[in-house]
Amino acid sequence: MDGARIYAENSIRKRSExxxxxxxxxxxxxxxxxxxxxxxMSTISKSMGSIVKSLESSLTTGNLQKMSETMDQFEKQFVNMEVQAEFMESSMAGSTSLSTPEGDVNSLMQQVADDYGLEVSVGLPQAAGHAIAAASKSNEKVDEDDLSRRLAELKARG
Incomplete structure (x- = not known):
């Protein structure tokens, strides 16, 4: 039991790392x-400065085609800036989404015990004796009986 606990602690420690x-x-x-x-953004700022100058010269000369081309360039730069901002927001939102739940050692030990049909009762939330009894019954009947028995145990504890 102590060896299993040490192994589980090391496993949880490595997972935390x-x-x-x-x-x-x-x-x-x-x-x-x-x-x-x-x-x-600094590149866009430089581009915006040249676009503003180009637009200003187009306004003074009254050349509508050049003004339209300048506005198209402006819109392209603006769309690029929006895409970059969205990417930045999504990457920052993803950087804080990881967390580790409490009680990892006991839950890992219980999971391993359940997987291998072992009986582990020291300091764990529920007895694993049902795993050994469940091996000899049919799956559908076992699941129903097991759930009923576990519910009765929980009611008796509470």
């Missing part, structure tokens, strides 16, 4: 996305 590395990778990706967005 993995989740921490994933969080770090997500944060780094968010920083990269911010820097990329900032670089693109």
């Amino acid at each position: 993995q989740m921490n590395y994933l969080r770090l990778a997500s944060r780094l990706d968010a920083v990269v996305a911010r820097l990329d967005t900032q670089a693109k």
